[in-house]
Amino acid sequence: MTRTWWKEAVIYQVYPRSFRDSDGDGIGDLKGIEEKLDYLKELGVDVIWLGPVYKSPNDDYGYDVSDYYQIMDEFGSMEDWTSLCSEIHRRGMKIMMDIILNHTSDEHAWFQASKAPGDNNKYRDYYFWNEGRSGGEPNNWESFFGGSAWKHDEEARAYYLHLFSAKQPDLNWSNQALRQEMYSMMRFWLEKGVDAFRLDAVNLLVKPGEWQDAEPAGPDQCLAPCGHLIANGDGIHDIFQEMNDEVFSRYPMFTVAEMAGVSAEEGLLYTDAARKELDSIIYFEHMDVDNGPGGRWETIPFSLPAFKQIITRWQLTLQGKGWIGLYLNNHDQPRVVSRWGNDTRYRVESAKMFATCIQMLQGSPYIYQGEEIGMTNIWFDNIQDYRDVETLNFYRIECEINGRSHDEVMQDIYHKSRDNARTPMQWDDSANAGFSEATPWINVNPNYREINVANALADPSSVWHYYRELIRLRKRHEVIVYGEYKPLLEEHPDVFAYQRTLGDEILIVVTNFSADEQTVALDAPPTKPALLLSNYPAAEEPLDSQHLRPFEARIYLIR
Ligand code: TEU
Numbered sequence: 001m002t003r004t005w006w007k008e009a010v011i012y013q014v015y016p017r018s019f020r021d022s023d024g025d026g027i028g029d030l031k032g033i034e035e036k037l038d039y040l041k042e043l044g045v046d047v048i049w050l051g052p053v054y055k056s057p058n059d060d061y062g063y064d065v066s067d068y069y070q071i072m073d074e075f076g077s078m079e080d081w082t083s084l085c086s087e088i089h090r091r092g093m094k095i096m097m098d099i100i101l102n103h104t105s106d107e108h109a110w111f112q113a114s115k116a117p118g119d120n121n122k123y124r125d126y127y128f129w130n131e132g133r134s135g136g137e138p139n140n141w142e143s144f145f146g147g148s149a150w151k152h153d154e155e156a157r158a159y160y161l162h163l164f165s166a167k168q169p170d171l172n173w174s175n176q177a178l179r180q181e182m183y184s185m186m187r188f189w190l191e192k193g194v195d196a197f198r199l200d201a202v203n204l205l206v207k208p209g210e211w212q213d214a215e216p217a218g219p220d221q222c223l224a225p226c227g228h229l230i231a232n233g234d235g236i237h238d239i240f241q242e243m244n245d246e247v248f249s250r251y252p253m254f255t256v257a258e259m260a261g262v263s264a265e266e267g268l269l270y271t272d273a274a275r276k277e278l279d280s281i282i283y284f285e286h287m288d289v290d291n292g293p294g295g296r297w298e299t300i301p302f303s304l305p306a307f308k309q310i311i312t313r314w315q316l317t318l319q320g321k322g323w324i325g326l327y328l329n330n331h332d333q334p335r336v337v338s339r340w341g342n343d344t345r346y347r348v349e350s351a352k353m354f355a356t357c358i359q360m361l362q363g364s365p366y367i368y369q370g371e372e373i374g375m376t377n378i379w380f381d382n383i384q385d386y387r388d389v390e391t392l393n394f395y396r397i398e399c400e401i402n403g404r405s406h407d408e409v410m411q412d413i414y415h416k417s418r419d420n421a422r423t424p425m426q427w428d429d430s431a432n433a434g435f436s437e438a439t440p441w442i443n444v445n446p447n448y449r450e451i452n453v454a455n456a457l458a459d460p461s462s463v464w465h466y467y468r469e470l471i472r473l474r475k476r477h478e479v480i481v482y483g484e485y486k487p488l489l490e491e492h493p494d495v496f497a498y499q500r501t502l503g504d505e506i507l508i509v510v511t512n513f514s515a516d517e518q519t520v521a522l523d524a525p526p527t528k529p530a531l532l533l534s535n536y537p538a539a540e541e542p543l544d545s546q547h548l549r550p551f552e553a554r555i556y557l558i559r
Helices: 030-035 037-043 078-090 109-114 176-191 236-246 264-271 304-318 347-359 389-401 406-416 453-458 463-476 478-482
Strands: 011-014 047-050 067-071 094-100 150-153 158-161 196-200 254-259 280-283 295-299 364-368 484-488 495-502 505-512 518-520 530-534 546-548 553-558
Touching: 030 037, 030 078, 037 463, 047 196, 067 078, 067 176, 078 094, 094 176, 176 236, 236 264, 254 264, 264 280, 264 304, 295 406, 304 484, 304 495, 347 463, 347 505, 347 553, 389 406, 453 463, 463 478, 463 530, 478 495, 478 505, 495 518, 505 546
Parallel strands: 011 047, 011 364, 047 094, 094 196, 196 254, 254 280
Antiparallel strands: 150 158, 484 495, 495 505, 505 553, 518 546, 530 553
């Protein structure tokens, strides 16, 4: 397997709005991120993924871009961005920008211009305008954020397609001029010194030529009803090959594509180095295991066997050819300690266990801000305290249209709202958790007095110190990056164990996903394994007789 810097890298995701507010308006900003670079360096991360910072009306907090060449007012200026970029580089770290290609804001100049009907309006074809069907929407497609995926516009006298919010019209990638605009935009940022791109929702770029109705989504279908008609559309690989040729191949950069609704086989097609498309993928399948038949708002119990099967399938399918991003948290997902772990008695143990399990797999680990101190979900009583467009739409549709009660809908929101992960970073126990001098744009989690960076740094047994140790291990042992994956104890309902092999070295990872003790027996190796790291005081136990405590994780090395 080819060795490259980005396979060895650990990536830290910053959600700029909630990281650190330097100018006292309650909203995080670029200067605030710059203030905290030493903190990130100390943790040991290599790449900083900056959520979208472009000019935006913030319907979807930056994922609705109105100008790709300017910085959002609340976040600062282009000078601030340049300064942040050079300060990241000065510390030997790299910067990843979030690139949004599937849609723009409805306030983008292209969309505004596209409204004028007429054959000689070149922007008309940048989006999907449609006259509709018998006085209504062109078809029955629903948007990911609820309601129809079509909205009528008076001025344009037509409907436009929006797979996400109504303020995020989808772009038409069959238009060559649009593609060239996007390639120029990407080169603009690369010329400024950007080292990596996270490409937002890019397996949706190709839309089917016909607007046929969608069948209702099935149990294994976690996209909105139209998702399966759109994901991985015909010709999508040609687009990435072209993008690679026009942009990626010209810079010493790496790409990670965010793709929901992709199987491991498809994931390999996108990332197989020989095909020259994308370097790596962030897939969703393992995060969807607790989604019910009704989709992501319906929560069913977490099944470790189902989770293990998915992880193993992806590890084995891409082995030696493709590459993945490893993650359990991001700005779209609830916090994993609250979701599948234990955010009370075993918060620290379960946070460390999840980190061990995910980071020792093959791929590049992603750490989402606050994960490194074991931040948890939030439970606001009042829907007015939520900010996320997806959550607010869901609440309105469920209460007003489907007639469900406030209490019932709030239970779904507590489980799955994206705002669980978007509350301000908890720096210390001062007012507003040290995030801002002003009232934050979204409330801080009341547990900040206990769970915060200052406490975590001061306590050698904290989640933070464990994360730093995991990152150090990665730098020390190549087997963690390049070792071949093999699942162990595949049928076990509560323990996830696997091994990684590189040359004469074998890494064994054993993790207990339950709050109960578990006893397991692994094959005894010819030489005595060394315990590299554990989230409990070390137990001198042979591999064939492992007594795991609640949420215990162990990493062994055999040479
Ligand atoms: O997410 C794409 C995506 O697939 C989402 O629909 C995801 O499934 C959803 O957020 C789960 O609730 C990306 C961004 O990460 C997300 O924040 C944006 O809202 C979305 O694209 C639109 O740009």
